[in-house]
Structure formats: C-alpha cells, structure tokens
Amino acid sequence: MATIKDVAKLAGVSIATVSYVINNTKPVSPETRRRVLEAIAKLDYHPNVIARSLQGRRTNTIGFVISSQVRRLSDPFYLELISGIADEAANQGFHILFSICPAETLEEVELYRELVKTGRVDGLIIPDTRLNDPRLTFLLEEDFPFVTFGRSDKEKDFPYVDVDGFTGIYLAMEHLISSGHSRIAFIGMPSELVCAGHRLNGYKAALSEYNLPFDQNLVVEGDLTQQGGYRAMRELLALEPPPDAVVVCSDLMAFGAINALREQGLKAGKDIAVVGFDDIPMAAHFNPPLTTIHQPIYEIGSRLIKMLTTILNGDELEEKHIILEPSLVVRQSSISNG
Amino acid sequence: MATIKDVAKLAGVSIATVSYVINNTKPVSPETRRRVLEAIAKLDYHPNVIARSLQGRRTNTIGFVISSQVRRLSDPFYLELISGIADEAANQGFHILFSICPAETLEEVELYRELVKTGRVDGLIIPDTRLNDPRLTFLLEEDFPFVTFGRSDKEKDFPYVDVDGFTGIYLAMEHLISSGHSRIAFIGMPSELVCAGHRLNGYKAALSEYNLPFDQNLVVEGDLTQQGGYRAMRELLALEPPPDAVVVCSDLMAFGAINALREQGLKAGKDIAVVGFDDIPMAAHFNPPLTTIHQPIYEIGSRLIKMLTTILNGDELEEKHIILEPSLVVRQSSISNG
DNA sequence: CTGTTAGCGCCTTCAT
DNA sequence: ATGAAGGCGCTAACAG
Numbered sequence: 289m290a291t292i293k294d295v296a297k298l299a300g301v302s303i304a305t306v307s308y309v310i311n312n313t314k315p316v317s318p319e320t321r322r323r324v325l326e327a328i329a330k331l332d333y334h335p336n337v338i339a340r341s342l343q344g345r346r347t348n349t350i351g352f353v354i355s356s357q358v359r360r361l362s363d364p365f366y367l368e369l370i371s372g373i374a375d376e377a378a379n380q381g382f383h384i385l386f387s388i389c390p391a392e393t394l395e396e397v398e399l400y401r402e403l404v405k406t407g408r409v410d411g412l413i414i415p416d417t418r419l420n421d422p423r424l425t426f427l428l429e430e431d432f433p434f435v436t437f438g439r440s441d442k443e444k445d446f447p448y449v450d451v452d453g454f455t456g457i458y459l460a461m462e463h464l465i466s467s468g469h470s471r472i473a474f475i476g477m478p479s480e481l482v483c484a485g486h487r488l489n490g491y492k493a494a495l496s497e498y499n500l501p502f503d504q505n506l507v508v509e510g511d512l513t514q515q516g517g518y519r520a521m522r523e524l525l526a527l528e529p530p531p532d533a534v535v536v537c538s539d540l541m542a543f544g545a546i547n548a549l550r551e552q553g554l555k556a557g558k559d560i561a562v563v564g565f566d567d568i569p570m571a572a573h574f575n576p577p578l579t580t581i582h583q584p585i586y587e588i589g590s591r592l593i594k595m596l597t598t599i600l601n602g603d604e605l606e607e608k609h610i611i612l613e614p615s616l617v618v619r620q621s622s623i624s625n626g
Numbered sequence: 627m628a629t630i631k632d633v634a635k636l637a638g639v640s641i642a643t644v645s646y647v648i649n650n651t652k653p654v655s656p657e658t659r660r661r662v663l664e665a666i667a668k669l670d671y672h673p674n675v676i677a678r679s680l681q682g683r684r685t686n687t688i689g690f691v692i693s694s695q696v697r698r699l700s701d702p703f704y705l706e707l708i709s710g711i712a713d714e715a716a717n718q719g720f721h722i723l724f725s726i727c728p729a730e731t732l733e734e735v736e737l738y739r740e741l742v743k744t745g746r747v748d749g750l751i752i753p754d755t756r757l758n759d760p761r762l763t764f765l766l767e768e769d770f771p772f773v774t775f776g777r778s779d780k781e782k783d784f785p786y787v788d789v790d791g792f793t794g795i796y797l798a799m800e801h802l803i804s805s806g807h808s809r810i811a812f813i814g815m816p817s818e819l820v821c822a823g824h825r826l827n828g829y830k831a832a833l834s835e836y837n838l839p840f841d842q843n844l845v846v847e848g849d850l851t852q853q854g855g856y857r858a859m860r861e862l863l864a865l866e867p868p869p870d871a872v873v874v875c876s877d878l879m880a881f882g883a884i885n886a887l888r889e890q891g892l893k894a895g896k897d898i899a900v901v902g903f904d905d906i907p908m909a910a911h912f913n914p915p916l917t918t919i920h921q922p923i924y925e926i927g928s929r930l931i932k933m934l935t936t937i938l939n940g941d942e943l944e945e946k947h948i949i950l951e952p953s954l955v956v957r958q959s960s961i962s963n964g
Numbered sequence: 965c966t967g968t969t970a971g972c973g974c975c976t977t978c979a980t
Numbered sequence: 981a982t983g984a985a986g987g988c989g990c991t992a993a994c995a996g
Contacts, residue, residue, distance in 0.1 A: 371694075
C-alpha cells in the first residue's frame with residue numbers, strides 16, 4: 289500500500305509538502321502541486337485513516353449498539369432507523385461502527401466502555417433510553433459525546449430526539465373513542481423503557497378525558513415481538529367481557545395481536561379495532577392494512593446523526609432536544625366496515 | 627484519557643513492561659505484574675485501538691456494505707443477515723463497519739476503494755454477488771481479503787457461502803406439481819444477481835422434468851420489494867388463463883403477491899398456491915402463513931464471518947466454498963384447504 | 965526479567 | 981514556498 293513517503297519520493301518533494309496539498313493546509317506552488325497530484329494518482333494513494341486518527345484524535349466513526357434484549361433486532365423498525373443513520377452518516381463523512389450486544393454474554397456498559405476507552409469511535413448513538421439507564425450514567429460521567437433516541441426519566445441533560453408518544457397514543461384513543469369504542473385495551477412496551485411510561489400516560493389521559501374508566505386488566509405489557517403481541521391479545525380475549533378495541537405499542541406486536549384475533553375467528557376492524565404504533569413499511573401491506581401511529585423513523589435516524597456530527601464538529605446545536613409529533617394513519621384494522 | 631505512559635509512571639516501570647503484561651508477550655515478575663495491573667485498574671486504562679492498529683497493521687474491523695439498489699434495506703432478510711454477522715463478529719473479537727451505498731451519489735466501487743485503501747477495515751463481507759461484479763474484480767485485483775454471500779458467474783476463485791437456489795426452487799416446484807398444479811408462474815429476482823439465474827434454472831429444470839411446458843409469459847422479474855411482488859402478481863393475473871400457482875423468489879415479494887390476489891377476491895392457497903423464498907420470521911405469522919423455502923440466513927451471516935476471520939488470522943480455510951441446502955417449509959399459502 | 969529505542973503513517977510547528 | 985523533525989500511543993526487537 290502506498291504511503292505518503294512513496295508519494296513524496298515519486299514527486300521529488302518532502303512528505304510535508306504532500307501533506308499540504310492533500311489537506312490544503314498551506315500554499316503550494318502550482319507546479320509542485322501538479323507533480324504531487326500526479327504521483328498520488330499514479331500510486332493510487334489514499335491517506336491511511338488509522339494514522340490520521342492517531343494523529344488527530346478523531347476516527348470519523350460513530351458507534352451504534354443495539355441490545356438484543358429490549359427490542360428484537362428482527363423488528364423492521366430497526367432497519368428503518370439504521371437506514372436513516374447510515375445514510376446520513378455517509379453524507380456527513382462518518383462511518384458507522386455497528387454492534388449487537390449479546391445481553392447474556394456481556395455487561396452492556398462494558399461494551400460501551402470498550403468503545404469509549406479504546407478510542408474506537410468519536411461519538412455514540414443510543415437507542416431506546418431506559419429508566420435509570422446505566423449507559424447514560426456512564427457516558428455522562430465520561431463526558432463522551434452522544435445523542436439518544438428517547439428522553440431520560442431523570443434530571444439529566446443531554447441531546448436527544450424523541451417522538452411524542454403521549455400524543456401518539458392519545459390520537460389513537462381519540463380515533464377509537466370517536467368510532468364508538470369504550471372498552472379499549474392497551475398492549476404496552478417493556479416498562480424499563482422511558483417511552484413506555486409516556487405512552488401509558490397518553491392512554492390514561494384519554495380515558496380520563498372522555499370519562500372512561502381505567503381497568504388495570506385491560507393493560508398488558510408486551511415484549512415488542514410479534515409473538516408477544518399474540519400472547520398479549522390472547523390474554524385480553526380471555527377477559528370477560530373482552531375489549532372492543534386495542535391500542536398496541538408497536539406494529540409488529542399489532543400483527544401478532546391480529547393473528548390471535550383471527551385464530552379465534554375474530555376480524556380486526558370488524559370485531560375488534562386494532563391500532564399499532566411505528567408505521568413500518570409493512571403496515572400498509574398487512575391484511576388488513578394496519579391503522580397505526582406514524583413516527584418518522586428514517587428521519588429520526590438522520591436527525592440523530594446530524595445532531596451528533598454537529599457536536600463532534602464543535603458547532604453549536606440549534607436545538608438540543610427535539611420532539612417529533614407522530615400522526616394517526618387510519619387504515620382498515622380499526623374500521624368496522626374495513 | 628489514560629495512556630500507557632501514565633500507567634508506566636504510576637507503576638514505576640517502563641512502558642515496555644506495561645505492554646508485556648497487557649499482551650502477555652514476555653515474562654514479567656509477579657510483583658511487577660501486580661503493580662502494573664493495579665495501575666491499570668486505578669486509571670481505568672484501555673489500550674488505544676487506533677495506535678494498536680497503526681502499529682500492527684490490523685484494525686480488527688470488518689466492513690459490510692449494502693447497496694440500497696439491489697435489495698431494499700427494508701427487507702427483514704437483511705436484518706437476519708446482519709444479526710448473524712454482528713453476533714459472530716463480536717464472538718471473534720471483530721467490529722463491524724457498516725455502510726449503505728447510496729446508489730445515485732457514489733460509484734459503488736469507489737466506496738469499496740475508500741474502505742480498502744484507507745486501511746479502515748481488515749476484510750470485507752460482500753452480499754448479493756452480481757454478474758460481472760465490479761466489486762469482485764476490484765478486490766481480487768487488490769488481493770484484499772473478502773468473503774461473499776453468493777457465487778460468481780465467472781471463473782473467479784474466492785471464498786463464498788451460498789445457498790443452493792436451484793434446488794430450493796426445484797423443491798418448491800415439486801411440492802406444487804405434486805399438489806396438482808401445472809400452470810406455475812415464477813416471480814424472479816433482478817437478473818443482474820447471480821442467484822437469479824440459478825433459481826430460474828431450478829424452475830425450468832422442474833418443468834422439464836415433469837413434462838410441463840415453459841411459458842415465458844409466466845416468468846416475471848421482481849425487484850425484491852413487496853410492491854414489486856404486488857405488481858408482478860397483477861401482471862400474472864392478467865394472463866389468460868392466469869396461473870394456478872406461483873413461486874416467488876423472496877418472502878417479501880410473496881407478501882405483495884398475496885395482497886394482489888386478495889385484492890382480486892382470490893385466496894392464496896385456495897385459489898392460487900403461493901410459495902416464497904427466505905423464510906423470514908414473519909413468514910410464519912403472515913395471513914395465510916407462507917409456504918416458503920427456508921434458508922438459514924442467520925447462520926449464513928455467522929459462517930461468512932467465521933470464514934473471513936479464519937483468513938484474517940492467517941489460518942487455512944477448511945472449506946473455501948460452502949453451499950447450504952435450503953428446505954421446503956409447507957404452510958398454508960400453498961394448500962387448497964389451508 | 966526489565967528498559968531503551970525505533971518505527972507504524974501522518975500532521976504540524978519551526979526553520980529556512 | 982518548502983523541508984526537517986517531533987510526536988500521537990503502542991508494539992517489538994535489541995540490550996542489559
């Protein structure tokens with residue numbers, strides 16, 4: 289592999305001069321520049337990024353870790369998010385170091401510590417903030433640059449992008465209530481997630497606003513998998529009387545719930561209204577097409593990267609906290625003549 | 627951030643000694659080792675991987691690039707693959723540098739060149755080999771370590787993992803034919819993919835073996851999206867007479883095809899048998915559950931990494947070419963009483 | 965068993 | 981406008 293020395297020798301100049309033309313960091317005479325450029329082209333020389341990183345203390349790499357625990361990686365939701373992250377990172381000239389944390393094997397914070405302490409990445413994107421999140425505690429303590437998808441439950445201050453889950457669920461509830469439903473169940477998220485609380489609050493607030501009673505039996509915690517949605521729905525169907533509608537905190541779980549319905553000869557929409565959350569691409573193509581709360585997943589990914597790269601470049605953040613408003617997309621799973 | 631110097635100073639030894647205990651590369655007296663370890667712990671010292679890489683010409687990083695062109699990233703297939711890759715990479719002590727190639731913006735080979743020439747990664751995983759694949763030409767020329775998912779159309783020699791698509795489709799055809807279908811359509815993959823040819827051959831071979839005529843009208847090229855499957859199926863339904871069964875080269879496209887069926891009041895299984903390919907997690911949970919050709923996607927990912935790390939470690943590959951056999955999973959989309 | 969030292973490839977003052 | 985030299989953090993001869 290050609291190095292800066294090879295270029296210098298071939299061009300008959302010093303390595304410093306080569307560096308100057310590569311980085312445009314000092315004036316170089318046109319003639320010298322031409323010779324250097326020619327040598328670079330001839331050798332197909334590309335500056336070694338490792339050496340550059342060592343020298344400049346920057347790797348131009350952003351870390352992104354998914355813990356296989358919380359949200360199963362097989363959720364298309366993640367693909368959307370990763371797409372947004374990877375695309376925008378490429379735009380900004382950054383690379384993505386991607387890891388999955390095998391929950392059982394390794395203490396999660398240890399993985400983060402490794403990434404931070406070994407200088408492998410310049411900054412981190414943290415998805416799915418949790419209650420008392422040890423990752424945040426660690427990163428804040430280390431004063432390491434990061435941006436999260438999701439707020440904190442504590443009085444901690446850090447940049448984040450989040451979706452207003454409260455309003456999202458509230459919208460779903462209003463849609464259901466105005467359609468005449470009154471016994472509305474809720475399939476939530478793992479309670480350690482910060483957003484789980486916001487959404488549950490949206491559920492409760494809507495009930496209260498419309499003078500509907502809160503029934504703890506109608507609230508089930510899901511695990512964000514299709515299987516989990518299926519199981520939760522079966523639990524709900526065993527209730528006496530069963531609910532006449534259900535708000536589900538992820539589309540994948542909603543798919544599972546609809547399967548549980550069908551298994552009992554019930555039809556989503558006609559017999560029990562179902563509303564999901566996320567609006568993954570497949571939601572529109574499901575049978576029946578899924579009414580859901582749309583969150584701009586891809587955009588979230590790209591916003592996260594924009595914020596982080598702004599920080600890494602030493603620029604001032606215009607907004608440190610971004611809350612995006614979700615919207616209701618009505619399809620057939622919540623409509624009785626659907 | 628603590629460096630090896632800090633540790634050396636605190637422990638009262640030279641940096642070489644610290645290096646020896648970190649890497650177990652030379653004998654060190656128990657007492658000295660203890661002091662060094664203590665200093666390391668006290669400073670929470672972690673060797674800088676960038677410096678290590680520069681020194682040892684290794685980054686312990688493997689690159690994985692998806693081109694947004696061929697297979698839409700939103701295909702859950704990729705998530706499975708990435709999971710296998712990332713998990714196994716973690717096992718082997720490697721990190722994954724993940725990129726999406728924005729087809730329009732950048733020449734794909736340029737992205738690979740950047741990765742290779744700048745020394746950012748030690749090796750590459752190449753998915754979806756194509757006819758006359760310029761990526762392979764480049765990497766072979768550079769003599770850069772890589773393993774592909776998919777064979778080559780040319781007489782090129784490189785390590786790969788592939789699934790026997792010929793047999794996969796053949797199995798699907800036998801299943802359909804033995805169920806009494808005779809007018810069987812085929813929704814294929816973008817023809818620049820090497821595996822597209824294998825699969826089409828499996829289709830033709832089965833027809834020929836069972837004395838069924840080949841009808842070009844029954845063959846449609848899909849783009850691996852759900853939308854594409856939908857469009858292809860509509861084309862097929864416009865035929866006179868329409869097919870009585872269809873083999874689809876990805877589950878996602880099969881989902882789209884089934885939607886097209888339903889839109890016409892037709893039921894997959896009852897009216898037209900549908901068989902997919904991939905067996906993504908959602909296949910079992912679709913309505914109707916999708917009969918499909920199972921390929922061990924996650925395992926493929928981990929095999930790819932195992933092979934590549936073997937190469938990177940300078941060890942001999944046991945098998946340079948791995949062809950995995952797919953299997954038929956019969957569910958309801960291909961059964962008339964389903 | 966431990967320390968000194970020479971780079972790895974690059975950027976960057978400081979001279980010239 | 982160009983070059984010489986030091987150093988980023990670490991490893992690996994080579995000495996002692």
